[in-house]
Amino acid sequence: MTGILAGLRIVEGSAFIAAPLGGMTLAQLGADVIRFDHIHGGLDAERWPVTREGRSIYWASLNKGKRSIAVDLRSPKGRELLTALITAPGEGAGIFTTNMPARGWLAYEELAKRRADLIALNIVGDRHGTANVDYTVNVVTGFPMAAGPVGHHGPVNSLVPPWDLATAYAGAMAILAAERHRRMTGQGQRVVLPLQDMALATTSALGYVGEAVINQTDRPKVGNEIFGTFGREFRTKDDRYVMICMFSDRHVDALAAAGGFEEAFAAIEKKAGVNLKTDAGRWNVRAELNALIEPWVASLTAEEVGAALKRAGALWGPYRTFRELSSDRELVLDNPMFTVLDQPGIGRYPVAATPLQFGAVEREPPRPAPLLGQHTDEILSGILGLPAHEIARLHDEKVIGGPR
Amino acid sequence: MTGILAGLRIVEGSAFIAAPLGGMTLAQLGADVIRFDHIHGGLDAERWPVTREGRSIYWASLNKGKRSIAVDLRSPKGRELLTALITAPGEGAGIFTTNMPARGWLAYEELAKRRADLIALNIVGDRHGTANVDYTVNVVTGFPMAAGPVGHHGPVNSLVPPWDLATAYAGAMAILAAERHRRMTGQGQRVVLPLQDMALATTSALGYVGEAVINQTDRPKVGNEIFGTFGREFRTKDDRYVMICMFSDRHVDALAAAGGFEEAFAAIEKKAGVNLKTDAGRWNVRAELNALIEPWVASLTAEEVGAALKRAGALWGPYRTFRELSSDRELVLDNPMFTVLDQPGIGRYPVAATPLQFGAVEREPPRPAPLLGQHTDEILSGILGLPAHEIARLHDEKVIGGPR
Numbered sequence A, B: 001m002t003g004i005l006a007g008l009r010i011v012e013g014s015a016f017i018a019a020p021l022g023g024m025t026l027a028q029l030g031a032d033v034i035r036f037d038h039i040h041g042g043l044d045a046e047r048w049p050v051t052r053e054g055r056s057i058y059w060a061s062l063n064k065g066k067r068s069i070a071v072d073l074r075s076p077k078g079r080e081l082l083t084a085l086i087t088a089p090g091e092g093a094g095i096f097t098t099n100m101p102a103r104g105w106l107a108y109e110e111l112a113k114r115r116a117d118l119i120a121l122n123i124v125g126d127r128h129g130t131a132n133v134d135y136t137v138n139v140v141t142g143f144p145m146a147a148g149p150v151g152h153h154g155p156v157n158s159l160v161p162p163w164d165l166a167t168a169y170a171g172a173m174a175i176l177a178a179e180r181h182r183r184m185t186g187q188g189q190r191v192v193l194p195l196q197d198m199a200l201a202t203t204s205a206l207g208y209v210g211e212a213v214i215n216q217t218d219r220p221k222v223g224n225e226i227f228g229t230f231g232r233e234f235r236t237k238d239d240r241y242v243m244i245c246m247f248s249d250r251h252v253d254a255l256a257a258a259g260g261f262e263e264a265f266a267a268i269e270k271k272a273g274v275n276l277k278t279d280a281g282r283w284n285v286r287a288e289l290n291a292l293i294e295p296w297v298a299s300l301t302a303e304e305v306g307a308a309l310k311r312a313g314a315l316w317g318p319y320r321t322f323r324e325l326s327s328d329r330e331l332v333l334d335n336p337m338f339t340v341l342d343q344p345g346i347g348r349y350p351v352a353a354t355p356l357q358f359g360a361v362e363r364e365p366p367r368p369a370p371l372l373g374q375h376t377d378e379i380l381s382g383i384l385g386l387p388a389h390e391i392a393r394l395h396d397e398k399v400i401g402g403p404r
Helices: A018-027 A057-062 A076-086 A108-112 A134-141 A162-185 A195-205 A208-215 A249-259 A262-272 A279-284 A286-298 A302-312 A322-326 A329-333 A376-382 A388-396 B018-027 B057-062 B076-086 B108-112 B134-141 B162-185 B195-205 B208-215 B249-259 B262-272 B279-284 B286-298 B302-312 B322-326 B329-333 B376-382 B388-396
Strands: A009-013 A032-038 A067-071 A095-098 A119-124 A189-194 A230-235 A241-246 A315-318 A338-343 A347-352 B009-013 B032-038 B067-071 B095-098 B119-124 B189-194 B230-235 B241-246 B315-318 B338-343 B347-352
Touching: A009 A018, A009 A076, A018 A032, A018 A057, A018 A095, A018 A119, A018 A162, A018 B195, A032 A076, A057 B195, A057 B208, A067 A076, A067 A376, A076 A108, A095 A162, A108 A119, A119 A162, A134 A162, A134 A195, A134 B241, A134 B315, A162 A189, A162 A195, A162 B162, A189 A195, A195 A208, A195 B018, A195 B057, A195 B322, A195 B329, A195 B347, A208 B057, A208 B322, A208 B347, A230 A286, A241 A249, A241 A286, A241 A302, A241 B134, A249 A262, A249 A286, A249 A302, A249 A315, A262 A286, A279 A286, A302 A315, A315 B134, A322 A329, A322 B195, A322 B208, A329 B195, A347 B195, A347 B208, A376 A388, B009 B018, B009 B076, B018 B032, B018 B057, B018 B095, B018 B119, B018 B162, B032 B076, B067 B076, B067 B376, B076 B108, B095 B162, B108 B119, B119 B162, B134 B162, B134 B195, B162 B189, B162 B195, B189 B195, B195 B208, B230 B286, B241 B249, B241 B286, B241 B302, B249 B262, B249 B286, B249 B302, B249 B315, B262 B286, B279 B286, B302 B315, B322 B329, B376 B388
Parallel strands: A009 A032, A009 A095, A032 A067, A095 A119, A119 A189, B009 B032, B009 B095, B032 B067, B095 B119, B119 B189
Antiparallel strands: A230 A241, A241 A315, A338 A347, B230 B241, B241 B315, B338 B347
């Protein structure tokens, strides 16, 4: 391993998105991330999307580059093996991350008896420890009630799970913060990250709580428009969509140049008494701007619109479906971040490495996800020093398993 | 400062969400984060939402706990001051994060001439350096084409900016990874994080690229349903909405207990030949489940439904608007993460501290955002050692400014 985090070992007990993605993020930076699962697979072992044969593409995508150990989590022997693994000695070891209930044998206090400087990140549903997922947390933030098409009654959920993503990356950051603290003081610690608090803190950071209290307003649904400046989707002659935005002076000038809107923009400014080079100005005349841009986009193909916007340096993007994205040269096939991998049991498809480019190290190509328990034997032998006959016996006793 | 990152100093040249939120995340963990802006404010100084007086609630929310220095970015003297600040000596200093064009005097190579072990995080629009925002990146990921109500034609954008959030937290993590590397090797480096690659890598991690290539399908719009298991919104008797999900055996049993659905669930299983304790089973009979749950929820008030679901330990959440959230006892007013702050120029409202609870340090209460240039003088004096008369002269020459 030659990544920026080479030498760090993290044992992960996880399921679904937040914890696995956090661990994968560190694995793709060179950490040795060992995910343990129950001998028959965890809660997310068969999570959709799956292949026609029922193999989880979801699981494979969220666990790339990790090692996998499969253990009977209910057996005392299995628990003892994992306790030993989590608390194994070594400078970059002794880091445990989980979104499983960290109680009983997995409680920090229990584990810390075996290794005083243990670092544990416990991702919990909310500050009381109640179970939550992105979907149940998202609904309380206020976003679904303000999202979706104008005139639509009721909530519109997010398809991207934003709070899982935030928790994954902030959790990975927290592990590095705690490891820095241990490096400086020798001290371990438990870090608790409630998914719900992550969502609420971010909602606060984005200004929504302040706006609601200070202005005493709830945002109306504005569809695909960007509140407080200019941006929305436009439909092309060939029934495609492009997103066109203006966030700065430069974007106003570029869009004017792309569409030949210089005079029309000036006329709108004059008539409405606004300045298009301010956020408020653009927002206030968005209806006039839409009425100008709509027919222009509608008169051109997506390729023609894109070429004009690109040439002028406008702020825009073409809408893609997942399938279009997956076969897009610029975005995926020619993007050096992607490598076509053969994921055992699933097949060949483009897989992303880390998006982070560290100057001090080469970016490592992505590695496949493990099969369940693929590394059980090598971990028990390499880290815990178990002899082959002992490992064989544990297999016979069904305390450990894999690969499968 | 007593946070987990005490002793770390980061100079930030930023605008909008990703870079400011990344910096604020570190500031709320105790790092000394100094945001510099043009003397009249940056691109996002007046970004909406704003108060009735035009003060940006957005800016205040994304820059809490930072120090602010305001400098004429076009003047050679101003640039020299910032170069000196970015490259100032000190073990935890020499860290620069920006999403401004890192060219010319802000290029890594230029800055590194003054401090060889400089760490710089450059957030860029895409791998070619083209400008992008969350909105223009989101459209290429595929999510908007698959999001939104069933039957809705065309894309539905995300109201939460997921890729800004991912970039903010992953960027903060990258700074700590690079600082760890410097601590171990003495070596600085430039880290590049393209917003678009962040979005594409995460889309890959969530399985969408794999699904598109392997199964050759595009996800249809499924509205508020959770693909591949069970979950959606339900409307109560008093016209409120609740999200109800089942991700595991326990959630199936809990929902059955809450609604008295034990026999009905068994009948659905028998008739359709499915097992509700599998993802596929729940997904395949979601229409039958919806038909069962809808009238139950519709016959009760939101309070009654919530009480029943909570008592049974179901996986659920109540929808809230931003205003409801902001005055919610459980979520905000009684949540120890929030403190009511007086944000100068804006007013009093609940503001979140970091959602991360580190066992080794007390969580610090949130601090207000600075006024533009509030700390100009103390930074020039305290870090660069400029005498008072020199600072006064720089003010007179309009090289520096603030507070305002």
